[in-house]
Amino acid sequence: MIYIIGMGLDSYKDISLRSLEILKKADKIYFENYTSLQQKPISQLEEYIGKPIVICNRDSVESEDFFFKEALDNVIVILVAGTPLFATTHIGLLVKGREMNIPVEVIHNASILNIYGCLGLYSYHHGKTVSIPYFTEDWRPLSFFNNILTNIKCGLHTLCLLDIKVDENRYMSVNEALNQILSIKNDVVNEKYKVFAVCRFGSPDQFIKYGTIEELIKINFGKPLHSLVIPAQMDTIEKELVEELYGNKL
């Protein structure tokens, strides 16, 4: 049996009672830390449950055979920061489980998608989510930006996930993302465009700031993870809510 358990956004305290029951009966516990980032160290959970947790890398999860061999006779848990299947990275585990007739159960949790609604924007007005990758000198993919422009044109807000490179300990900041965006010539998303910086969402030190790109780009937002929400034209109620919650009057 394999359980893929979402750990939520901040610490081991975000796991559910159901997840805790599973961890108690687990024979082996793995922690996958390359698709997202847990704010607090995994050692806190190790201490809390009194069992060792093995950190595994992309290769070991993607080779999979590894887990399935063990899962024939053991209860295996794979812990994932946030919620497990959003990035579809782990959907291969479900497929393999079917093929090998080994049950794979997913325990969902909160993820960055929970930001929908929190900003005062209607969840129904969110369009396609995009990922902003680190540009290099000779690699500047612009499809994410075209998707943002299409969303704006259709009146839809865009949640932008920012690149993470765990091996290099690089997590794209709001500032880096905004610099990349400003480097793309266009008539819509310029210095005066107002966006939301969303930092450490769901943690006690969560910080959300709404302002023009030129304002936000100067702020030090602190530790990762950071995200951006680029709103399209808001309707009257959205404007009011955003102003009340994140406007300059507060």
Add this chain to the structure above:
Amino acid sequence: MIYIIGMGLDSYKDISLRSLEILKKADKIYFENYTSLQQKPISQLEEYIGKPIVICNRDSVESEDFFFKEALDNVIVILVAGTPLFATTHIGLLVKGREMNIPVEVIHNASILNIYGCLGLYSYHHGKTVSIPYFTEDWRPLSFFNNILTNIKCGLHTLCLLDIKVDENRYMSVNEALNQILSIKNDVVNEKYKVFAVCRFGSPDQFIKYGTIEELIKINFGKPLHSLVIPAQMDTIEKELVEELYGNKL
């Protein structure tokens, strides 16, 4: 102090350790049951924490004053099935809290949005979410359907939330939703179009079925909550994953 706590998708076991700590110190606990549905009775949580939970209706939550008066001297919890802010119904509580200088903290949890990625479809290929309302004889709003068609045209999948009327104990079934869709004349989403029925997502008796509308419309999917996902054209990898996980070959 007010905490708005997401209960997740199935039972009290889906609350987090952090939520449990808050419930233990709470002076008064309310349960809001009209924006979503918890699969298991709230009495299970009452028994588990050994405290009474007051069920409150839309009026009492929306009048708000009620909670804020109590919150001046007490720790108040408002429990919400799923996750609190997705529907923006409760964002008024955040605004009021700011105005009255009473802290309002939100504890996020899994919600129907966690279906993204679970079907084998890329999360990034999901467009605008829609709600399908119950049609009446003289009220047949079609904006949801236009949004589905726009998503399809743009190559984006649509998560469709189905109407709930808690006071009348009516929760729209997949069958009712599909019947309403077929009643709308169009050349795209017809009997042969393949969609996903998503039933009791996140519960142990979760049931997901992929098939043509004419196939699905005949199936009894059991208890609420039901949702639909209407995919647009899938890419090669999505097709493979969907076939492996939900195709007829299994």
